[in-house]
Amino acid sequence: MALLQIAEPGITTAPHQHRLAVGIDLGTTNSLVATVRSGLAVVLDDEAGHSLLPSVVRYCASGDVEVGYAAQAAQNSDPHNAIASVKRFMGRGIADIDDVASLPYHFVDAPGMVQLKTAAGVKSPVEVSAEILKVLRQRAEASMGGELVGAVITVPAYFDDAQRQATKDAAQLAGLNVLRLLNEPTAAAIAYGLDNASEGIYAVYDLGGGTFDISILKLSKGVFEVLSTNGDSALGGDDFDQRIFCWMLEQGRFAPLSAGDMRMLLTKARDAKEALTEHTEVRVTAVLSTGEMMDATLTQAAFNAMTTGLVNKTLAPTRKALRDAGLSVDEVKGVVMVGGSTRMPCIRHAVAGLFKQTPLTNLDPDKVVALGAAMQADVLAGNRAGDDWLLLDVIPLSLGLETMGGLTEKVIPRNTTIPTARAQEFTTFKDGQTAMSVHVLQGERELASDCRSLARFELRGIPPMVAGAARIRVTFQVDADGLLSVSAREQSSGVEASVQVKPSYGLADDDITRMLKDAFTYAKGDMFARALNEQIVDAQGLIAATRAAMAEDAALLDAAETVAIEASIAALENLLAGTDHKAIKRGIEALNAATTEFAQRRMDQNVRRAMAGQKLEIFG
Structure with a gap:
């Protein structure tokens, strides 16, 4: 009876062979x-x-x-x-x-x-x-x-x-x-x-x-x-070579260097650094193309001091x-x-x-x-x-999105084990909004402007709804190589958009270290800025909604009520020019209080409209 060899599809027909x-x-x-x-x-x-x-x-x-x-x-x-x-x-x-x-x-x-x-x-x-x-x-x-x-x-x-x-x-x-x-x-x-x-x-x-x-x-x-x-x-190690290179320039007092002389001195610097691994001092000599010379001794103690x-x-x-x-x-x-x-x-x-x-x-x-x-x-x-x-x-740095008010919403925190996938739901800001811009960020700060921009894409075809009704699920996926892909899907219609994140170039020299350091240095200021921006976004949304309601149902207000609401709106708009998030919050509460009776009348009117012509049967 013949023996059967079983291999995974697409891998090899000879599973006993060592794959190179x-x-x-x-x-x-x-x-x-x-x-x-x-x-x-x-x-x-x-x-x-x-x-x-x-x-x-x-x-x-x-x-x-x-x-x-x-x-x-x-x-x-x-x-x-x-x-x-x-x-x-x-x-x-x-x-x-x-x-x-x-x-x-x-x-x-x-x-x-x-x-x-x-x-x-x-x-x-x-x-x-x-x-x-x-x-x-x-x-x-x-x-x-x-x-x-x-x-x-x-x-x-x-x-x-x-x-x-x-x-x-x-x-x-x-x-x-x-x-x-x-x-x-x-x-x-x-x-x-x-x-x-x-x-x-x-x-x-x-x-x-x-x-x-x-x-x-x-x-x-x-x-x-x-x-x-x-x-x-x-x-x-290149930075340690650079320290010795600068020391050589000081010792030799050379005129501006040619590209060849610069490379030669950098090579000498690397050789000196490697020699100091085994010896307490090294003699450094160089002859430039101009005939200039240097002959100096670099000790391990001096090297340690310049590289501390x-x-x-x-x-x-x-x-x-x-x-x-x-x-x-x-x-x-x-x-x-x-x-x-x-x-x-x-x-x-x-x-x-x-x-x-x-x-x-x-x-x-x-x-x-x-x-x-x-x-x-x-x-x-x-x-x-x-x-x-x-x-x-x-992953070394948090990944997230920009939200209204220029805020950063972290979706995957730094030091999360990869591969990983995480999703978060977002919604629309304006009535009838049919598209959403998705801005992918990397960093630890609270404001989008302080983080690194990775990619942007748009989700189009969102069904027109009132602000806050749409549910857009944004999914981040980081593979085992640490590479990121992001997708956005509107839940009711199923419309979807995605991006394989591939920035044109990476972080600046000290960006990652700086981002982490800044996250702690500016933590208090960042939280203040976030609180301010959140209140601004809430205030702008409330003002827009109130004005839309007044335009639609002005007949439900008398002159005095209209003046009072307009005064509350004006007061809140004045506060938006400042930086006191607590004052803006109080302004929002004041406008809500001024419109409470108006909101109740609108609700009663909408109920009457909905019930008009309807027959109610009461069962005893």
Whole structure:
């Protein structure tokens, strides 16, 4: 009797075969690709035995594209066309980049995501990142001997919707099927949790070349639950290099630099920073194209002093993440260090001091994210069906809508576990309103103007009704990649509109951190502004309704009553020009009192009209 093989439709006709899937850490400084072999996650090397691929892409006038070490070697000689740290530009506009003047690239000032002018034409960060991903895909396929089923690509936990979407677009350009976008700290937790069979509360401190994330996770019986996350999507090792670069300018007292000299000094700065990881001092020498020279010694103590502010910029979000999770430092079982920048002694010392324990560094901080991503890819590809473990990630900032009066109504609060879907009902503001504008926001402030605008769309075809009668259900859905879609549906008619949120570019350098900080700094003022706007909206609605009623049933009022109501309306309108929400509320109450008798007469009249010609039968 023949044995039957059963496979899920559309997956494969040979379920016993190992499906080729990889995890990719698309880093600011270096990128890696890893896979699972014989049950173990391993990083894949190139032909020369290198596991790290420098995240540098060079566009040549001949049309050739160099990626990795060759492009890195050409940074000094061809600074305009050798693009490094492109991850910092993903999903961002030119106005979001603070250090444009110190970068040797030709930026194109155009709407949407920043563009870079190269010898091969204008390129977007998505296209540059795609070149890096393409090389990693080719490395994996050559090493594994076949075509990939898909890849899990890691992103900073604090990447916003636009930055995540840009990463997904880059993968598509590179010919990769994205199984999932995975937050880098979560990937690191997978590598540690599954490798060490750990359980308990862990902090993942992730300082890469261009981004910083701190995540608090709970590991329990195969469940990886992110309790909170915080960080800065524009803080990383590059900023420490910049401090040394500025120190070099002070030491050398150089004339204005050429693009080549600027890139050369930035490279020297990075080399000095890395040397200080192992040594207490480093000699820094440089000869510029102008013949100017510098020869100075940088001590670890001086480096620590000039970067104290940067180190503190990582500790403040770390404390905030602990508060959000409702935990104290003593409840954290271990601190996982991720990212090459965590090798700096000043970082390890600061983290050890905060958490009162030695951080975990037994896994290579450069490789741990890629290893965790490879484990997740192996599961999603169907190679480890017997493994029953679950990832519960969170969104970093609240999502909501703008309501009347320019207020923010939060639908999904920050640190909500994803994937998630939540709905809320809204209604119309005016009689006969047949359309509604839906403005999707991201942020923690009470006023829409203080939050980030993500998308706008319109719901049309709402049946004409009196104000407040329509019921519009707005649904927010955030998928496992952290990408958002929003739909609106009028309940009685079934008319619907939706949008796949894809902003033209992402948050500014410090937007996310600033949004969270501002939410607390301005909390009292925001609540006052919200209360004022709510009373203004109520007052405007009452005034409009009263005037409409007076126009329709003026005969029910005598002259004195009309004068009294008009006086109450005028008094309320005068109050709307002020900022005292309590006074406006009293004005609303006064107008309601002045129109109570009028409202009763209108009700009686409508009842008589409805009963006219009707025969009542009374049963005894």
